[in-house]
Amino acid sequence: MSWRPLFFASIFLVALFAPMNSMFVGYAQAEDTTVCCDSVGVSLHLIGSDSSGSLTPFVQDLTETTMTKTIATAVASEETVGTWSLPEVWPGTVPASTWEVDIAYEVTNAAGAQVNATASLQIGSQTYTAQTGPGDSFLGQGTGTLQFEIDVDSTSISSSSNVVLTVTARSVVFNLPTGEAQLQFQWGSEESDSVIKGDMPLMSLTLLEPEVEGSEVYFSVVIDSSWGTKILSNSESLNMRVNGVLLEGDPIETSQGDGVRITWTWLDATGGEESVEAKVEMVLQEGDSILSGTTTFLVETFDSNGGTGTYYPPDEPLQTDGEGSKISVTGTFALASGEGGPQLTRETTITIEDEMAFWMRWGLDHIGDDVTDLSPALQAFDEGSVTDDDRTSRSIEANEVNEFENQMQLKSGTASGLYSFFMFQGLGLDSDDLLGDYRDSSFSSTEIKLDLHGEVDVVNHPVSLVFKSVQTVTANTQMEFLRDFIVVQTSPIWSQLDVSLEGTSSGFSAFLTPKTFQSEEFEVSHSRFPWGETLSIDAEGLGQEEKFTIAFLPTASPIAAPMPLTIGVGMALFAGLFVALRLSKNRSRSLLALELLLIPLIAFIHLFAFSNMFVAGAVVFTVLLWFITAVSSPRTRLPGDAMPQANTQTIPCPACSTPNPVLSNERPLRFACAGCARVIKLVA
Numbered sequence: 001m002s003w004r005p006l007f008f009a010s011i012f013l014v015a016l017f018a019p020m021n022s023m024f025v026g027y028a029q030a031e032d033t034t035v036c037c038d039s040v041g042v043s044l045h046l047i048g049s050d051s052s053g054s055l056t057p058f059v060q061d062l063t064e065t066t067m068t069k070t071i072a073t074a075v076a077s078e079e080t081v082g083t084w085s086l087p088e089v090w091p092g093t094v095p096a097s098t099w100e101v102d103i104a105y106e107v108t109n110a111a112g113a114q115v116n117a118t119a120s121l122q123i124g125s126q127t128y129t130a131q132t133g134p135g136d137s138f139l140g141q142g143t144g145t146l147q148f149e150i151d152v153d154s155t156s157i158s159s160s161s162n163v164v165l166t167v168t169a170r171s172v173v174f175n176l177p178t179g180e181a182q183l184q185f186q187w188g189s190e191e192s193d194s195v196i197k198g199d200m201p202l203m204s205l206t207l208l209e210p211e212v213e214g215s216e217v218y219f220s221v222v223i224d225s226s227w228g229t230k231i232l233s234n235s236e237s238l239n240m241r242v243n244g245v246l247l248e249g250d251p252i253e254t255s256q257g258d259g260v261r262i263t264w265t266w267l268d269a270t271g272g273e274e275s276v277e278a279k280v281e282m283v284l285q286e287g288d289s290i291l292s293g294t295t296t297f298l299v300e301t302f303d304s305n306g307g308t309g310t311y312y313p314p315d316e317p318l319q320t321d322g323e324g325s326k327i328s329v330t331g332t333f334a335l336a337s338g339e340g341g342p343q344l345t346r347e348t349t350i351t352i353e354d355e356m357a358f359w360m361r362w363g364l365d366h367i368g369d370d371v372t373d374l375s376p377a378l379q380a381f382d383e384g385s386v387t388d389d390d391r392t393s394r395s396i397e398a399n400e401v402n403e404f405e406n407q408m409q410l411k412s413g414t415a416s417g418l419y420s421f422f423m424f425q426g427l428g429l430d431s432d433d434l435l436g437d438y439r440d441s442s443f444s445s446t447e448i449k450l451d452l453h454g455e456v457d458v459v460n461h462p463v464s465l466v467f468k469s470v471q472t473v474t475a476n477t478q479m480e481f482l483r484d485f486i487v488v489q490t491s492p493i494w495s496q497l498d499v500s501l502e503g504t505s506s507g508f509s510a511f512l513t514p515k516t517f518q519s520e521e522f523e524v525s526h527s528r529f530p531w532g533e534t535l536s537i538d539a540e541g542l543g544q545e546e547k548f549t550i551a552f553l554p555t556a557s558p559i560a561a562p563m564p565l566t567i568g569v570g571m572a573l574f575a576g577l578f579v580a581l582r583l584s585k586n587r588s589r590s591l592l593a594l595e596l597l598l599i600p601l602i603a604f605i606h607l608f609a610f611s612n613m614f615v616a617g618a619v620v621f622t623v624l625l626w627f628i629t630a631v632s633s634p635r636t637r638l639p640g641d642a643m644p645q646a647n648t649q650t651i652p653c654p655a656c657s658t659p660n661p662v663l664s665n666e667r668p669l670r671f672a673c674a675g676c677a678r679v680i681k682l683v684a
Helices: 003-021 232-233 354-366 400-407 419-426 431-435 564-584 590-607 612-632
Strands: 027-031 033-036 038-045 054-057 065-070 081-086 090-093 097-123 128-132 138-152 155-157 163-175 183-189 196-200 203-207 211-213 216-225 238-243 252-256 259-266 272-283 291-301 325-338 341-352 443-451 462-470 477-483 494-507 510-517 521-527 532-542 549-555 650-652 659-661 669-672 679-682
Touching: 003 612, 027 252, 033 272, 033 291, 033 650, 038 081, 038 183, 065 081, 081 183, 128 138, 163 183, 196 325, 203 272, 203 291, 211 291, 216 232, 216 238, 216 272, 216 291, 232 259, 252 679, 325 354, 341 354, 341 431, 341 549, 354 400, 354 462, 400 443, 419 431, 431 477, 510 521, 521 564, 521 590, 532 564, 564 590, 590 612
Parallel strands: 054 081, 325 494
Antiparallel strands: 027 291, 033 203, 038 054, 038 196, 065 183, 081 163, 090 155, 097 128, 097 138, 097 163, 097 183, 097 196, 203 216, 211 216, 216 259, 238 272, 252 259, 272 291, 325 341, 341 462, 443 462, 477 549, 494 532, 510 549, 521 532, 650 659, 669 679
16 A cells, blocks of 8 residues: 555644644734823822922822921021922823812911912923912911912923922911911821822733633733832722623732733633623722723634633742732640650641732742743742653642652751741741741751642642641740741732631640730730640731730749649648638638638639739638638637537627527526627526
8 A cells, every 4th residue: 555645644634633723722813902091190199208208199108197397487488398209200191281289288376377389390301380379378277278280281201200299388477376376288198198180191001912721711911100019909999801791800910021910811702713802990099080991802712621710821920919918827836844845846837828829839830940930939949850741730740749848848957948948038928936946956846748728720729838846945934936927028928917826735834924015916815724724826917017926934843834733722722721610610600601702713813824923822812811710700609618409599699799509597697608708697
């Protein structure tokens, strides 16, 4: 048989199935389109000092502290109220418009102030000014707003241009001053928010050509601005709509040159070729108009089960969207007596969510990647046993988990392992403040495990790091168990921290005087039982700048440990009560019986883990009180007196009211009172 027919048949089959293979990828036809914005209406808030202030479009930059410039005497010469500049300018065209300046003020100790003020606005090489007119030059008593309207001509600005606002005042005259009159200009806080409003370029929004994988279509917008990820965290909202339907789910953020790329996943394609409309909507600040842009793309999809429902970026995703991810620290710890001193066993789980969880999963899938440009925290890992088939597979294989755990491991007393470096550089956490210094020789055992929470794909799903350690601690010396461990970032990696730790001790060890320093957000609960103590540490919703320290004194001292202390308290109370009962043998015990209620009170003090000295003091006080009550209670009979019969009559003493048994029918009868020893005479 000739080979030629087989050859041409093979060529025909390849040509036939090639289009079918290409359908598994899909395609989109369009070009990247800049859809917004030549210029936008913006309110720039005045912040900072009067000599080196700045302008910001973000209300989040306002503080609780109001900045002021005070004019305390009438002035005839010009005095500068303040100068504020926009740190970075986005290039473009500033349209001809009228800018409005609103400066908050307060007049005190006068009916008002007559002021001649000027606002000067520099945009690039052009400078525009406005002065107070006859109708707005009088500032009434109390608070108000001084307004200027500045007419601006159309002009072009570059990234090196300046936008500077300068406000000056002259010829200030106070009307009917009643004391030390003052005119105070205010800015920089939510209470006294001074702004300048106008139209200028701030950013550009570019819709990228969609990426298609099977039935999944990834729509991306690139935000180019001077603020990087800050514009993501501080903007009111950023949405993507496809065919008018809002895309749900967490988008993926990556770098795109100097801008930020945000990618959403669209799962509602009908299959085959279709035209779709993509619309991006952004609200920079509450009350601003919606910045939006729309374009149309031609995409072709097919039915496939190979996707994860999440965009897998070729470049390393951003660790933060500018707002930060949620992190929680949970775990248990146990204190027990050991040969070298008290031993602290800890198991701490750090659970990471949101953008940081996706960044970690993407990084695990790139262990040993020498092609992609990685951050130092990910680049530090060697490939080890990870193969090319494992790497960038969009799924986290067992080899990648094992390599991560092995290279993170830190042997006690050494500096080996990537543990500290990755925690600091990658996660922005100070591991020593969180878990203790693993390099210290006091740690006899350390272990690090990775928990993917049942999800192996590279998607936005929580990831946990589990740390186990055994440490010999110094007895009776304050130990800083937990400190603020989040490294403060300009663009925060972490938005919210939750802490929940549960500790126990053995019957012969204790956590003495656990305390929280620098913060009132923590709830520390301490209890003592005969078999051991419990210590709970809880906090929710902590910010990255929250300062705190949790400390206690670990001890194995017999006078402080729960079991010896409980036995000692019980024996002391029993012995004290026994002696008190003996002392009150011939006396009334009604008051002593009432004082037995102090026993539950001591049990309460003991249960809620008051210090051993406090517990001992309470026991000593109680026993002494019993003794005093026992010897001072009224007598019921004299020593040596015969025990009265059940039907014996009694008569109260007229002097002390002590009941005295009448043991004879003889009349008159004289006998001594059992309480006060006075002679009582019965004549009938």
